[in-house]
Amino acid sequence: MRASVSPDTFPPRGHEAKRLSIIDAAAGVFCREGFAGANIDLIAAEAGVSRQTVYNHHGDKEKLFMAVVRDLTDRCNVGIFATIATFPDQPGDLEADLIGFAVRLNQNCICNRDGKFLRKLIQTEGERYPELFAEWREQGPGTTLPAIAARFARLAYGGYLTIDDPDVAARQFFGLVNAELQTTFMLGGTPREDEVVRSATNGVRTFLRAFGKRPSPGSVKKHTALANA
Amino acid sequence: MRASVSPDTFPPRGHEAKRLSIIDAAAGVFCREGFAGANIDLIAAEAGVSRQTVYNHHGDKEKLFMAVVRDLTDRCNVGIFATIATFPDQPGDLEADLIGFAVRLNQNCICNRDGKFLRKLIQTEGERYPELFAEWREQGPGTTLPAIAARFARLAYGGYLTIDDPDVAARQFFGLVNAELQTTFMLGGTPREDEVVRSATNGVRTFLRAFGKRPSPGSVKKHTALANA
DNA sequence: GACGATTTAGACAAGACTGTCTAAATTTGT
């Protein structure tokens, strides 16, 4: 929007840097204290900036909050799609590959600073800003889950998995892979790497017990066996 | 608990009723507005009580908050253990019985008013009151998950399931059964009953594909089969 | 009906916070 032939003459250099620094500090304070408890003086101090500069950049506590959520959503989406691009489409060792994918997803998008902050802000203030979080819902789960479901469908089509509904399978994949991190997430903590790996390993094993091809290679029998057990 | 013979003359009747009414109103306001944003005048108004009465009963905004969390934790635990008692130890139709159990657990303990409020308060303020929420962690997941794990171990011992680690299985059961409710939970919403039933149905089906005995009926073989698959 | 305890309404002081304003200091591009 700030177009110019010569480089951005208006906000030369430190301008954008300060904007980012304010956003980052605000994210931390909003998460720790909640919207109502967040203190603009504190945000300014943590950003290493005067209070007036905060107002110059974002005008308003509410506008600042919106900017924080939008920034976090964008950053997380970038990370998630970059990670989805590493989904094992033609797996060598399916179990190991899916575990690696799950660990990457958790470490790069969910357990990192941005992911943790965005999750907390959504949980905390989601009901207060319906449109803002409807936007997140569309660009977040509404986009990433179908993308992952498509990858699972591809694995099923390639004969690696037996899946009825790829969308359900994608959601269950997340549920399984994060099953052992729920309590930590609830309390706002960050799981250690070995906890992430263990949860992912157990989750993927169970996932493959449910959806993996049975050892017998030729048998392509469908899942009608347990229908009315 | 409330003895009738020469009833407690101290708080005759309306006293305890007002205490509860305050706790309930405070729970709602704390959830909506967060601790910092919660307004004691508003709590008093929603409780149908004067502000001074709130202070008479609970003394302090922070003490009031603690009382709310403790009350919610107790109530939820009662509900959870009552529901765990309905776990299908000797199932007729294992799939249907587990689905029923999962739906009961969700509707009576997680999606109801108390469960929703407690979850939100833990997410929102958990980091600010470590001891309080350590207490919740012990009495909540720390107690209920082993209890459910024990039930799954019993089903495995009875030959209904093939489970390596009952604790992992219990956590994965939760993850699967709630897999399709995560987004709704994130935003503080309450899923409709049919959504709960669908998520539970899909979750239990996948759970049984992973842990259910293979169709062969008479086989009571122990769980050594898939040990190192 | 009377008595003791509880509740109520309202006033109140003390403190905190937001958002604005101003003038000085600093940075940035030329």
Next chain:
DNA sequence: ACAAATTTAGACAGTCTTGTCTAAATCGTC
């Protein structure tokens, strides 16, 4: 080095909130 833009520190009014206090009203029980 100069000029324009940006940043800073501090003061400021206005509002809101908490927690206390007091005197009147209400409730429950005998």
